[in-house]
Amino acid sequence: MNRPSFSREAGVFLLSLALLAGAAGGGGGGAAPALVEVYALRHYTHPNFTRIVLDLGALREYTYGELHAPDRLFVDILQSKLNPILHGQSYALGAEYLSQIRIAQRDRGIVRLVVDLDFNRVKSYRVYYLPDPFRIVMDIYPGRPEKAAAEKAPAGEPEAKPEPKARPAEPSAGGYSLARQLGLGIKTIVLDPGHGGTDPGCVGSGGEKEKDIVLDLCLRLQKLLAGIQGVEVVLTRETDIFIPLENRTVIANQKQSDLFVSVHVNSSLNPQRTGVETFYLNLSLDPDVDQTAARENATSTKSIGQMRDILTKIVQNSKIVESRDLAHKVQGRLVDALSASYSEVRNLGAKGGPFWVLIGSNMPSILVEVSHLSNAREAARLKEEAYRQKIAQGIYDGLVDYMQSLGKVPAVKK
Ligand SMILES: [Zn+2]
Incomplete structure (x- = not known):
């Protein structure tokens, strides 16, 4: 009942929003x-x-x-x-x-x-x-x-479900969810290796494909997370198959997942651009983010006409606060893990971006861009087993940080 109704002014609404975002975006990313x-x-x-x-x-x-x-x-x-x-x-x-x-x-x-x-x-x-x-x-x-x-949501579109109606108390930490207020632990984590099948993602100069790298990273991350008692880890794909972007959070919702982590490798028109960045769902004020989002959104079948509903969900997403918190923790630990063994690891920050794959999820959700395949040094590192393991370890550390911030320290099997 709390979904805004739109009329023929929806186009005006979109245009105004874009202008507003553009006007506010002069400061550059990062800060x-x-x-x-x-x-x-x-x-x-x-x-x-x-x-x-x-x-x-x-x-x-x-x-x-x-x-x-x-x-x-x-x-x-x-x-x-x-x-x-x-x-x-x-x-x-x-x-x-x-x-x-x-x-x-x-x-x-x-x-x-x-x-x-x-x-x-x-x-x-x-x-x-x-x-x-x-x-x-x-x-x-x-x-x-x-x-x-x-x-009801339009047919075929995953609906962001409202929070449970009954809440025991006012959130004490700025909009945190019921689970967080009650200090409940994380039971299920969905890992989403980006792309797959007919969609290779970005491709390096040596023919290496994003879809293969991120699947390997997620399998490594799954192994690490298997050491935490009581946490189930589900992958949206375990093989080289194509899954539409919109279906990935549907999988997470069906599994009643507590966290959703989509893993990607970045690519930029600027071969000098390097670094690690982590996104949560939001409107973007940064042209660099728009470029990354456009690339990651490329296989979406959604029409522009559906954008108005989506934009509404973005700004009203009840998980923004938690997703941002999760993004900051994973980003920080990932940069720490890589910096411990590698030089010049650039921290591009945790930031909001309009990623289709994050839309419609009912749980805190992030998208990690672990390095750039378009940069020669990072592409070479992505071939190394050790570098991939460090990436998995860094994301793992961030997830554990986040779980501990919920008030329960996960028991890690040694
Ligand atoms: Zn990708």
């Missing part, structure tokens, strides 16, 4: 974006609905969800800070279905809006954004709940 100020909160009560508008200085990711006992809706805006005038403010509305709105600065550059309401008196709500200037809008419609009438 963490500055905090953007949430400078105003406005609300209107119409006879048919209540609208709440948050005004921001620039495009930012956000997540939202329901909290129960007492009933609340929240929106977390990432990489943002609250104008001091708004800090800790609350606004009493007094409507029978909606009592008050609160806003506060949370940890680590996250602003949280909380709406206290009564879900038994709310028919539906939606959270969406408008560009120029960037605003996040929440519309709440009173009436009897229409939970059974929630909109």
Whole structure:
């Protein structure tokens, strides 16, 4: 019920978003974006609905969800800070279905809006954004709940399922999932060796193929992860077969996986470009990321017309915070592992990017670009068993870091 409905303006929506992203992208990649100020909160009560508008200085990711006992809706805006005038403010509305709105600065550059309401008196709500200037809008419609009438995803498209309805408590660490709040461990990890079959991925000057390298890397990683008690590891492919991008997260969802790791080898038009980078699903403000995403998305069968739904999922993906955290941990450990034995290992960072293979997953998901096949030095290293083992070890270390951050230390068999 919280999926925005689009009309014929969808094209305008896309164009505006692209312009906005372009305008904000002048700073170059790598550096963490500055905090953007949430400078105003406005609300209107119409006879048919209540609208709440948050005004921001620039495009930012956000997540939202329901909290129960007492009933609340929240929106977390990432990489943002609250104008001091708004800090800790609350606004009493007094409507029978909606009592008050609160806003506060949370940890680590996250602003949280909380709406206290009564879900038994709310028919539906939606959270969406408008560009120029960037605003996040929440519309709440009173009436009897229409939970059974929630909109279905278009046929054939994996739907990002909402969080479980019942939550025991408000997240304490900025939008972390139920599993994380409860300190539950990771039971299943899906490893996704990129490409396969008729799709070789990128190809080196000596004919070496990305699809073969990443399968070998994932098999090595699987062996390492097999040493952790209670964790099952599933590969999206164990042989040289083609699997459509869109089916890969479907596999992960079916397995009820807790983590999804897609492994790739990078390629650039610039043969000098080197390094390791890790992505989580997000809009990109970086032309280099767009180039990588375009290459990795090349075999998608999705039409541009489906992009509007996809973009909505990207900015509303409830797993952005965790995926980003996972990406940072894997990226850091991978660079550490390679740097310990190899010189000039370039850390290109953990960053957001619009990768089809990450869309539709219900769990924290990342895509690792382990090195460049287009660079002579890295292509030579990728042929070495030792280098491949270091890559697997680095990703493994990052995954273990992440699992430990959930509050449970995995028991590693020696
Ligand atoms: Zn690839």
